[in-house]
Amino acid sequence: MFTELMRPFRKRKKELRESTEADFYLGSSDYVGEWATPRACWIEKKIRVNASSEYLLLEVFPLLVGGQWGSPGVSRLVISPHEKGTTFERIKYPFPVYVYSVSSNLEHMPDVLQPEQLEMVAWGELYKSPEAALKAARRAQQP
Numbered sequence: 001m002f003t004e005l006m007r008p009f010r011k012r013k014k015e016l017r018e019s020t021e022a023d024f025y026l027g028s029s030d031y032v033g034e035w036a037t038p039r040a041c042w043i044e045k046k047i048r049v050n051a052s053s054e055y056l057l058l059e060v061f062p063l064l065v066g067g068q069w070g071s072p073g074v075s076r077l078v079i080s081p082h083e084k085g086t087t088f089e090r091i092k093y094p095f096p097v098y099v100y101s102v103s104s105n106l107e108h109m110p111d112v113l114q115p116e117q118l119e120m121v122a123w124g125e126l127y128k129s130p131e132a133a134l135k136a137a138r139r140a141q142q143p
Contacts, residue, residue: 027133028124029140038133094125
């Protein structure tokens with residue numbers, strides 16, 4: 001599955017405009033508000049931070065807007081597995097992840113980032129469908 005998702009992103013960007021099929025959906029069972037909104041995610045590429053290669057650069061929709069994100073919003077996030085020893089090679093949904101924003105506004109994202117270029121902004125989970133992500137968010141909002 002993972003290898004299939006890692007096709008060159010330029011080609012996938014064109015496909016993105018033609019299809020709403022996402023690689024997976026980012027949601028959160030821990031947060032409300034902005035992070036409770038399920039986001040379609042498309043893998044742009046695998047990146048490295050220091051020696052670890054278990055990071056993915058994602059294109060997300062809808063954009064993150066308002067507050068710390070400013071205008072026109074953020075469409076790219078980086079994720080890494082939340083649990084040690086897990087990889088993106090075999091995703092079992094829901095798949096817990098750390099979510100990072102990229103501090104520098106890089107037009108072309110390098111394959112290797114420095115830790116100071118990332119800011120952890122949330123914990124989340126990857127889901128197979130937007131409905132599953134929304135259901136988890138609703139559970140988090142119940143008293």
